[in-house]
Amino acid sequence: MFSPLIDQLIQSLRALPGVGPKSAQRMAFQLLERDRDGAERLAQSLLLAAAKVQRCCECRTLTEENRCAICTSSRRDRTLLCVVESPADVVALEQSATYRGVYFVLLGKLSPIDGVGPKEIGIDVLEQRFATAELTEVILATNPTVEGEATSHYIAERAKKHGIRVSRIAHGVPIGGELEYIDGGTLAHAMSSRREL
């Protein structure tokens, strides 16, 4: 229906999350009809990012540096290590501006049926860190799913073996939420991890 180059562009745009054939088509025509400069910039950024962005050698988050800005910062407390599943989780925690330590990004979670084991999410690298770095606390911030909990437990066991204190972020009622609309699993968790006032 379209010329080969346009067709190729539409197909490529579909690699983006949430983009089906219709929106890919709309995006392609927007770029080609109205925003050639934008299209050039997009192409340049994609090429550059795809060529240069890799994993930070220390925390495994995505960066074009060998070590990312957080890992190189002198203002971060390097004895605190927070373990998360994805680079997006790092961004979320950074935006909350409550954490001054450094991170370790698993880029996944243990999921045996999918063939994702400890090695696939860098737990061997993390254990190296437990063995060599001066850590006072490991904070586990994986998602509250079955796989996320299993991953946390697996890491916690290994951190404890190295005599490092381990904590798990709390899960419970969101601020502004109403108890009556919260699912039973979350409430059960909130109740069992209640704390004394």
Next chain:
Amino acid sequence: MKLIENEQAFMLHRRAYTDSRILVDFLSPNFGRVRGVHRAAKLRGAGRGKNRGHLQPQQFTLMQLSYRGDGELKTILSLENLSNPIPLTGVQLYCGLYLNEILTYLLPAEDPQPHLFHCYQSTLTALSNSTVGEEDICLREFELVLLAELGYAIHFNVDVSGSPIENSAESFYRFEQELGFSRVELGIQGVYLYRGCDLCAIAARQWRLEAVRSVAKRLCRQAINHHLGGRALNSRELFLTL
């Protein structure tokens, strides 16, 4: 088109399918292992209020499932939690993931499994109440039921010739897949031998002795590996000691 309504189910596994849809494997009593496509946001209770991230269905939670479809991949019409997740922690979680992995690979699609379904449910409950270091008992009991339900039952109280297994520490048996136990004299080379008393203990589900549990583990593992036909189970890796 076949329409199934309000079937009880546990989710065995979920994976991303398209951006807004997930592929879910279930265990249900009347239809056994079922695979369906689920529009994630349709899950009841999701996306309420300002909560943008939607809730995904979770394992170890009794759900009510409705779906339609004649092919292997069903369209999930509704999915609702019937209770809170059975609370598994630590090693219990690895055990749960292990159960889900063997069910995924051993169960044929859409074969009714009413007994196995209830056994799965009670195994999860037993796991959540199990003491540290004794989770394996729940796994063994489940594996023995699973093997039996699939038609591969291991007979622990009769040997291949039909004689009862002798409940003694001095009678020895060898095991062959799909055949069973046969009596042998001690001293036979190159085969693993089982003591009659351990086999009788397994038959009676007496798990007090560590030795009995390790024999049961060995036998179940062999049988399951045999029926998996060479596929490795990844969840076993989680149990490897520190």
